[in-house]
Amino acid sequence: MPGEILFLAHRVPFPPDRGDKIRSHHLLKRLAEIAPVHVGCLAETDGDMAQESELAGIAASHFLARRAKPLPLAGFEALAKGLPVSLSAFDHAGLRRWIAGTLAERPIGTVFVFSGQMGQYVPADFGGGVMIDLCDVDSAKFEAYGKQGGLRAWIDRREARLLAREEEGLAHRAHCTLFVSEAEAALFRSRLRDPAGVRIEALRNGIDTAAFDPLAVAPHPELAAQAGPHLVFTGQMDYAPNVAAALRTAERLLPAVRKVHPDATFHVVGRAPVPQLRRLDGQGGLRVWGEVPDVRPFLAAADAVLAPLEIARGIQNKVLEAMAMARPVVLSPEAATGIDARDGEHFAVGPDDGALIDRTLALLDNRTAAEAMGAAARRYVVDHQGWAAMLAPLDGIVGARRAEAHRDAA
Incomplete structure (x- = not known):
């Protein structure tokens, strides 16, 4: 040997x-x-x-x-x-x-x-x-x-x-x-x-499509009991790019979404949220969960998963996980880098705040299109990202x- x-x-x-x-x-x-x-x-x-x-x-x-x-x-x-x-x-x-x-x-x-x-x-x-x-x-x-x-x-x-x-x-x-x-x-x-x-x-990077399977995971009961829509972001929340993306959503994207959907809630899910995020918990539709035993129930309950990272290196596992869970993902070009999926079919890319808002609202307002995108995303990761x-x-x-x-x- x-x-x-x-x-x-x-x-x-x-x-x-x-x-x-x-x-x-x-x-x-x-x-x-x-x-x-x-x-x-x-x-x-x-x-x-x-x-x-x-x-x-x-x-x-x-x-x-x-x-x-x-x-x-x-x-x-x-x-x-x-x-x-x-x-x-x-x-x-x-x-x-x-x-x-x-x-x-x-x-x-x-x-x-x-x-x-x-x-x-x-x-x-x-x-x-x-x-x-x-x-x-x-x-x-x-x-x-x-x-x-x-x-x-x-x-x-x-x-x-x-x-x-x-x-x-x-x-x-x-x-x-x-x-x-x-x-x-x-x-x-x-x-x-x-x-x-x-x-x-x-x-x-790959994805465990058996673990991240929408048919095997029930939506989080608290989210399921609320009207929504529910927007979800996952990640290590003391990591600077994740913090910046969550703040971008809370301060610049979410207010525009809530003008059309007043009950929309943005859920930040992940360990070690910084004080700047914790101080915003409960304000303007933002919910900061901190560390949870399993992110999959939050993904299962999401009407859309957001990933508006402005600094991103490599392949974003958070994006692959959401796609595997058959969720429509709205993301920045930086977060899409390295994933050979098609914009408009497998996920929705927005190059700036206005485009991210428009694409999020379009999916929230067209449940059929959102479900079709989620299904296509699931097929993509099963076929290409195991x-x-x-x-x-x-x-x-x-x-x-x-x-x-x-x-x-x-």
Whole structure:
């Protein structure tokens, strides 16, 4: 056998309840079918730590520890060392020791790095294959943040510059660098100062269409008992692009919708809503739910799902989940990036506030058209976005490197 796999992730891949964890979860499951996998990852909450038994059930061995470094300390360390804050924040001495021991004791042929923060853990003298899933171009995201002005903009511009350097270095270190869509892969290629020898592949996100099945999920009883219409947004609600999208809807889109539908309610569903959102809860038709055990009942009860993100990288799982639940989705062009569905058939794209309002009202006012769009969306994800189909190329990518490693060793 060409060797076992060391899988490194910045967050424990259980439960698969947010974008990055959904992707890392399914990647880990598929890699475990290829070879024994040893998993090193970090946790942020008690809930994350409680997933250790799940991790032990799939990993040949594992390391899970809480990431407890305060962000200000990570920032000072990054400034002192000339590093991106992202790397300093995810640096953990215990994980480094475990990785060194695992590489010394186990026949590791491939290190699979999930997310750029974890590339720092691959030893310079490791002679096996290295695969890095950057998912999306984080440096481009920080560049977008850096255009907003103020002290934070300076911090974001610094992070963008240093992360771009780190991302390119990782791509040269890796046998193959993965991205979540062809658009992200093309963007990364366009930003490389030295593209020679860099192999880049797109490995798209999938969706669990059995779990996100409208026939298997009852609408949330509280929403079902209210007249509506109900507009739903899901996501991690301390993540800046999600916060901005929710505020955009609450402040600029929802008031226009409520002029036509006075009882319309906008439901923000997701963990850790920031104080700015919580203060708006109950005002002007806005309901901030915070963390819920399951987003699917909210999607099942939605008359439309909104995703008006102005900064979005990669493929938005929130969009795929809503489509799988046969809901009509109104979204920005940024949120539609990487999903090869058709505007007007599978979802409704609005390039600005006015268009988003018009498309939302059109769906609310034509239930037949809304249901047809939801049904078409469901068919699209079932036919084109299942995880098995999305991860099928992984066998060839990993297998090719493992075959090379076997030839080199022979």
